[in-house]
Amino acid sequence: MERTGIARAACLAYRRDLLLAFRHWGQVAQPLVFFVIVATLFPLALGPQLAELREIAGGTLWVAALLASLLGVELLFRADHADGTLEQLLLSGQPLAILVLAKGFAHWTICGLPLVLLAPLVGAGLGTPPAANCTLMLSLALGTGILSALGAIGSALTLGLRRGSLLLGLLVLPLAMPSLIFGARAIDLAIHGDSARGPLLLLSAMLVLSVTLAPTAVAAALRISAE
Amino acid sequence: MQPHNFSGLSVSGIEFWRGDRRVLADVSLEVEATECLHVLGANGTGKTTLLRVITGLLSPEHGRVAWGGRNTRSDQDGWRASFSYLGHSDGLKPELSTRENLAFETGLRRRLRNGEIDAALEQVGLAVAGDLSAGILSAGQRRRLAMARVMLAAAPLWILDEPYTNLDPSGSTMVAGVIGRHLDAGGAAIVAAHQALAIPGHTPRRLELS
Numbered sequence: 001m002e003r004t005g006i007a008r009a010a011c012l013a014y015r016r017d018l019l020l021a022f023r024h025w026g027q028v029a030q031p032l033v034f035f036v037i038v039a040t041l042f043p044l045a046l047g048p049q050l051a052e053l054r055e056i057a058g059g060t061l062w063v064a065a066l067l068a069s070l071l072g073v074e075l076l077f078r079a080d081h082a083d084g085t086l087e088q089l090l091l092s093g094q095p096l097a098i099l100v101l102a103k104g105f106a107h108w109t110i111c112g113l114p115l116v117l118l119a120p121l122v123g124a125g126l127g128t129p130p131a132a133n134c135t136l137m138l139s140l141a142l143g144t145g146i147l148s149a150l151g152a153i154g155s156a157l158t159l160g161l162r163r164g165s166l167l168l169g170l171l172v173l174p175l176a177m178p179s180l181i182f183g184a185r186a187i188d189l190a191i192h193g194d195s196a197r198g199p200l201l202l203l204s205a206m207l208v209l210s211v212t213l214a215p216t217a218v219a220a221a222l223r224i225s226a227e
Numbered sequence: 228m229q230p231h232n233f234s235g236l237s238v239s240g241i242e243f244w245r246g247d248r249r250v251l252a253d254v255s256l257e258v259e260a261t262e263c264l265h266v267l268g269a270n271g272t273g274k275t276t277l278l279r280v281i282t283g284l285l286s287p288e289h290g291r292v293a294w295g296g297r298n299t300r301s302d303q304d305g306w307r308a309s310f311s312y313l314g315h316s317d318g319l320k321p322e323l324s325t326r327e328n329l330a331f332e333t334g335l336r337r338r339l340r341n342g343e344i345d346a347a348l349e350q351v352g353l354a355v356a357g358d359l360s361a362g363i364l365s366a367g368q369r370r371r372l373a374m375a376r377v378m379l380a381a382a383p384l385w386i387l388d389e390p391y392t393n394l395d396p397s398g399s400t401m402v403a404g405v406i407g408r409h410l411d412a413g414g415a416a417i418v419a420a421h422q423a424l425a426i427p428g429h430t431p432r433r434l435e436l437s
Contacts, residue, residue, distance in 0.1 A: 009334075016320075024322060083320060084315075084316030087284065087318060088332055091283075091284070092335040093309075093335075093336060099335075227286075
């Protein structure tokens with residue numbers, strides 16, 4: 001009998017989560033629709049002056065992305081917990097942190113990536129110039145990655161709770177503030193035609209940090225939640 | 228079924244508290260190869276808790292679980308790979324087909340050969356349901372599917388919590404037969420159940436919790 005290697009196990013976990021997402025597409029699309037709607041509310045509320053909208057575009061896009069990703073990350077482990085597959089995952093004999101990393105990456109592919117791809121379109125509604133699109137997407141790509149990692153910790157911690165969603169927000173949003181500051185700043189700089197290198201590098205560093213540390217924290221939290 | 232490399236399970240002095248209630252007090256047990264341990268006890272006597280403590284899902288206040296003479300805490304992933312657990316929930320994804328469910332759960336543990344899944348589905352009486360999604364199966368059929376998962380994991384030790392739940396008489400006979408074949412191949416099983424196990428060719432040892 002040949003034991004499954006770590007890479008193959010991670011690949012299986014990634015593939016299964018994508019398959020599950022495609023089987024109930026409506027639920028997966030909700031955060032994305034939420035992102036688009038929240039970002040479109042601002043031009044409606046503030047008026048159509050592009051110069052004014054441009055000033056707040058970076059912040060608006062980031063806050064909308066932050067809330068949307070919070071909405072999506074709540075479901076990361078909930079179904080697995082309810083149907084008992086989480087228990088089997090914990091007992092599979094594979095390193096849980098690696099499986100969690102694969103699940104987190106699958107979650108980002110489903111919730112984060114479409115948001116990044118849609119951002120230039122939503123940004124256009126807020127008056128971001130096409131020249132800033134590259135920075136806009138990069139900033140949100142790094143940002144949604146960080147948010148998925150932080151959100152996964154919160155989601156694993158609040159798993160056993162009956163009304164965990166509010167607590168999830170209270171746990172994750174303060175931790176997300178540094179990335180919000182630099183992410184929004186990067187877009188702002190790009191809109192004004194300046195180089196956004198500094199904040200983007202800082203965001204990359206934050207992503208590396210959270211992706212390295214979060215899986216271990218999530219694995220520990222899941223073991224506690226499963227008790 | 229290939230023979231198992233069974234190392235022997237030894238559980239000693241387990242004490243477990245839930246809040247200020249002592250659920251398990253000084254529980255000890257031994258399981259050797261080809262042996263089945265039947266855990267009995269009225270509702271609330273801690274059968275499920277005991278099984279979850281053995282798997283490591285729960286940490287006991289006192290006591291030691293040893294596999295092959297080594298504390299299972301020292302190599303947790305190795306220990307988890309050597310048993311297969313059937314809990315109260317079947318651990319199946321309703322959106323995936325029965326075949327997909329088995330391919331994923333077993334694939335995490337070992338590489339599957341062609342036809343193994345179909346053979347397992349045949350054994351548990353779900354041969355015609357291979358492409359149905361697990362969500363539309365009846366509770367009894369889901370239990371059968373979960374049993375197929377336990378079989379396919381090819382682990383030397385089976386830890387089964389109420390495997391007969393929701394099963395019809397033919398299902399119960401099937402599960403008993405499957406456990407019997409597992410024991411014949413040199414495996415072992417710990418089964419928590421209210422009714423007699425009726426495993427062909429084996430007399431389970433009883434452990435009564437109170």
